[in-house]
Amino acid sequence: MKTILDTMSFKSRAYWVLIFFSVTSVVFAQADVDPNPLTNQCLIQLIDPADKEPLVGAHICVELADGRRVYEVSDTEGKVKLLYSGEKVGTVAISSIGYVTTYMQLNEIEDGAIIPVKADVFNINQVVVTGTSEPTPVDSSIYKVKVIGEEKIRQSGSVNLAEILLTEANIRIESDMMLGSQIEMLGMSGSNVKVMIDGVPVVGRLNGNIDLSQINMSNVKQIEVIEGPMSVIYGSNALAGTINIITKKNNYHDVSAQVDAFVESVGRYSGNGSVSKRLGNSSVNLDGGYEYFSGVDYDESSRLMDWRPKKIYRGNANYQYQTDHLSFGGKVGYYSDQLFVQSDILDAKYNVSDSYYYTDRLDFAANLAHKWGNSSIDVVAGYNLYERSSDGYSMSLTDLEKTWREKVISQEASQFMTRAIYSTALIPGKLSLQSGVDISSETFEGPRVVDQKQQLGDYALFLNMNFAITPSFEVQPGIRFAYNTKYDAPVVYSLNTKWNIRSDLSWRASFARGFRAPELKELFYEFIDSNHEIYGNSDLEAESSYNVNTSFDYKLQHDIHNWRFNVAAYYNTVDNLIALASVADSDGWQYYNISEYQSTGTNIDVNYGFKNNLQLRLGYGLTGRQSSVSEESGYDEFNFSHDLFAGLKWKERKSSVTLAIDYKYTGEIQDFQLSGDVITEVRQEAYQIMNASASKSFFKNKLQTTLGVKNILDVTSVNRTNYVGGAHSGGSGTPISYGRSFFINLIYKFNKL
Amino acid sequence: MKKVLFAFAVASLGLGFTSCDDDEKITPIDYGMKTFEADYMYDTDEESAYYGNHTQQTFMKLGEEEAVHMGVMGDDSWTDFSMVADPEHEDYNISTNITGWDLAFTHYTAMQVEYPGYGLYTVTASGVLINTEEGIEVGVYDYTDSEDITTISSAFADMTLADVETYNLEYSSDIATIGYGWKTVDTSVTPALYTVNSNKFYILKMNNGDVYKLRFVSFQTFNGADQSRIAECEYALMEPTEAAE
Incomplete structure (x- = not known):
């Protein structure tokens, strides 16, 4: 079968791919004004060539010569009528989740034709947008990108980003009761991981980390995880990796709406709704949600709760204008959460002091392409805008009379950023460039900030040149010049390469220099009380780093058996890594520089697909960490930790039931921390997370239901043991999860053309 | 399907929002101890030179209900106590002109720590110092048999001099023997949360032979309208045992 894939320009291909992977519903009909009635038709049947079974519910778009687009969906026999008017001229795109998007010319299709559509077992056809000016198929990207799609998010029962990343390779998630969920990627802490929503960095870091549990997953189309540096384009933080959350957009339906309800047996409830209206080339989207978590308490003899009750409200409104050549839009988002912290009995008079902590985020974003x-x-x-505040009350349990405290703002941060990228193909297919400006200005205010207010600006110019030396080998050098208002920012550079050694084997490598100015909080945050103090350290040096990454991808297809192998290795070295250490014999904490820090590792993963019914994945990761602190302690070798992950997904196409199981073993980790002038070795035990779910769709995919079990092995916390001078000096439990839970998720979609 | 959805909705409502606080109420037992309250006064005025400090000190004598003297930070009435020898505080364990007191509830300089990347770091604390001029010696007994507050209270009330003798405590006349260790602070929450270690029983041997038991029962950490931070201790003169007589 001949397709028009080769004859279409990359851009129009990418455009079509983008359109079709955004489509999540099944009801289509014709669009817009109808000057010439669609009187002619041609009947086709779509099949899966692996088993000759009909392809049900595939989306077909016919773009006619006059620019009109007609949308259809294949029926239970895989049959679909293509409607057109006048001449049989136009472009046909066929897409279905789990299949490679196929393009054909209308005049090449005979009436009654049987059209095979190839399975895309590992979603390699999925497009990514991070770091590219065009939506690019994930396999074509020069970066090592991993895509977590909407389906996977739904099957995992994940309400927020922290939960979905818990079973991902090369990522560790740590939960802190006050600071939220923090990430470590490729052996580097969260301050070296850039987290963005539609390309806009998420503001409000606590101890250098974004609280990933504040990023809701209900309106997310996909998560793009880039392992390795993107500091040339995205600057500070984008050294170990970049996580870009792509939200859903509606470009097709006159009206599109969705409601979902989620209940988890630990007392967690979530409801979300969204509605979108399209008017010509414009669309307006509104979405919002509420989440309530009642908290979990294992030991009821103490008032302290092991997992604290939380309420979340969020809402977004956005407008988008979209044509083939021009798009622009704006978004306003609001997020608010309330954490309730119950204290233990504080003294012999039965006094307690309970607090509410509030986080409020207000986001404005605009885009133009x-x-x-x-x-x-x-x-x-x-x-x-980001604000953290708290209030609360004190009371004695002898009379239960509450004395309320005034609400206090502990931290206010605001960020203005803009990034403009100009891309052009100087010699199409051979040489292209991507240049741009990246400006960010961060303000940090609060009663505990030195002088109450601090500001930090970063202004950068960058350039990436992409040389396709041969059609299969591309090299991309990049350079970034930055001016930082507080630091002499060095020139940051990178070199990315991709070599398609054979059609089934590709190699990627990157080398990059990174730089991270201390954040305002690390510099200036001050916390004074009568016998404890947390100081920012204005003497902090900026972090300077190098990163090397390489990976091989090998694909193997044999009839209905699909294999995919990936081997990767990396090495990071950081001078002046910023870390927090406790001050000896006091309750004070202080930021300081660790003169040298290195992390290295390798990971292997194997994916197997049987038709597109069964997917298995198995992976192993090795992460090593070494620092000058550990060297001083007498350990001059890397401390390695081992991770193992596995997954199974079975999709029964006729009943549209999907079973998914995910497993991750997170190995023991060794770390060194400075407390005053004493080095403490910390060892955290290994733990395992296993989730399973079953999903089924009803009413032509309008209703999607998922039933699942999270954390089957019921892991709640792991031991963290401290050693000073090789001797055991105490330990504590690090919280991992609130234990085994069952969840139900219902999603109802409504679309009208 | 409608039934499923309905059941789901009912279940959602039924599972949550079931907490009730009233069952927390506790009725305390009165052991008839002597008590003393000292307000450290927490300065929450951001414009103030003493912002974030405990600005009031209280000198007390055991057995007397009224304070012997009150000091206000930045005022002549204030006595600067420092455990750190430095040019400005040459009189280590500084003495004061104020006399007739046993215990001072005060903010003081506790220590200095050499810290990498920062230099010398001065740690201040709020606690209780003893009058070294009066020859008082203090021993500390950690009661660890139970963590239950009511049990601890009754153990303290019942503690006799005979019990104390079995503890084989070390007695010290160091000014900061009581110090700030009778409370611990959790800085991960805002405002910082002080827990009073009411299981630390202090035995005070006076130079006239009297022996007191003392413990701290409360430290009002809540900065309500009046910004007070009231430490409360309870104490009793212990009856000499017959053997001792």
Whole structure:
């Protein structure tokens, strides 16, 4: 079968791919004004060539010569009528989740034709947008990108980003009762991981980390996880990795709406709703949600709760204008959470002091993209406000009379950023460039900030040149010049390569220099009380780093058996890594520089797909960490930790039931911390997380239900043991999860053309 | 399917929102101890030179209900106590002109720590110092038989001099023997949360032979409208045992 894939330009291909992977519903009909009635038709049947079974519920878009688009969905026999008017001229795109999107010319399709559609077992056809000016198939990206799709998010029962990442390779998630969920990626802490929503960095880091549990998953189309540095484009933080959350957009339906309800047996409830209205090329989307968690308490003899009750409200409104060559839009988002912290009995008079902590985020974002000829320009701008405050009451349990405290704002941060990228193909297919500006200005205010207010600006210019030396070998050097208002920012550079050694074997490698200015909090945050103090350290040096990454991808297809192998290795070295250490014999904490820090590791993963019914994945990761602190302690070798992960997904196509099981073993980790002038070795035990779920769709995918079990092995916390001078000096439990829980998730979608 | 959805909705409502606080109420037992309250006064005025400090000190004599003297930070009435020898505080364990007191509830300089990347770091604390001029010696007994507050209270009330003798305590006349260790602070919450270690029983041997038992029962950490931080201790003169007589 001949497709028009080769004859279409990359851009129009990418555009079609983008359109079709955004489609999540099944009801389509014709669009817009109808000057010439669609009187002619041609009947086709879509089949899976592996088993000759009909392809049900596939989306077909016919773009007619006059620019009109007609949408259809294949029926239970895989049959679909293509409607057209006048001449049989136009482009047909066929897409279905789990299949490679197929393009054909209408005049090449005979009436009654049986069209095979190839399975895309590992979603390699999925497009990514991070770091590219065009939506690019994940396999074509010069970066090592992993895509976590909507289906996977739903099957895992994940309400927020921290939960979905818990079973991902090369990522560790740590839960802190006050600071939320923090990430470590490729052996580097969360301050070296960039987290963005549609390209706009998430503001409000606590101890250098974004609280990933504050990022809701209900309106997310996909999560793009880039392992390795992107510091040339995204600057500070984007050294170990970048996580870009892509939200859903509606470009097709006159009206599209969705409601979902989630209940988890630990006392967690969540409800979300979204509605979208399209008017011509414009669309308006509103979405919002509420989450309530009642908290979990294992030991009821103490008032302290092991997992604290939380309420979350969030809402977004956005407008988007979209044509083939121009798109622009704006978004306003609001997030608010309330954490209730119950104290233990504080003294012999039965006094307690309970607190509410509030986090409020207000986000404004705007985007503009324009394409002409071989060039394009993309602009993203964001203004984000973040506030953390608290109030509460004290009372004696002898009379239960509450004395309320005034609400106190402990931290206010705001960020303005804009990034404009100009891309052009200087010699199409051989040489292209991507240049841009990246500006960010961060303000940090609060009663505990030195002088109450501090500001930090970072202004950068960057350039990436992409040389396709041969059609299968591309090299991309990049350079970034930055001016930082507080630091002499060095020139940051990178070199990325991708070599398609054979059609089934590819190699990627990257080398990059990174730089991270201390964040305002690390510099200036001050916390004074009568016998404890937390100081920012204005003498902190900026972090300077190098990163090397390499990976091989090998694909093997044999009839209905699909294999995919990936081997990767990396090495990071950081000078002046910023860390927090406790001050000896006091309750004070202080930021300081660790003169040298290195992490290295390798990981292997194997994916197997049987038709597109069964997917198995198995992986192993080795992460090593070493620092000057551990060297001083007498350990001059890397401390290695081992991770293992496995997954199974079985999809029964006729009943549309999907079973999914995910497993991750997170190995013992050794770490060294400085307490005053004493080095403490910390060892955290290994733990295992296993989740399973079953999903089924009803009413032509309108209703999607998922039933599942999270944390089957019922892991709640792991031991963290401290050793000073090799001797045991105490330990504590580090919380991992609230234990085994069962969940139900119902999603109802409604679309009208 | 409608039934499923309905059941689901009912279940959602039924599972949550079931907490009730009233069952927490506790009725304390009165052991008839002597008590003393000292307000450290927490300065929450951001404009103040003493912002974040405990600005009031209280000198007390065991057995007397009224304070012997009150000091206000930055005022002549204030006595600077420092455990750190430095040019400005040459009189280590500084003495004061105020006389006739046993215990001082005060903010003081506790220690200095050499800290990498920061230099010398001065740690201040709020606690209780003893009058070294009066020859008082203090021993500390950690009661660990139970963590239950009511049980601890009754153990303290019942403790006799005969019991104390079995503890084989070490007695010290160091000014900061009581110090700040009778409370611990959790800085991960805002405002910082002080827990009073009411299981630390202090035995005070006076130079006239009297022996007191003392413990701290409360430290009002809540900065309500009046910004007070009231430490409360309870104490009793212990009856000499017959053997001792």
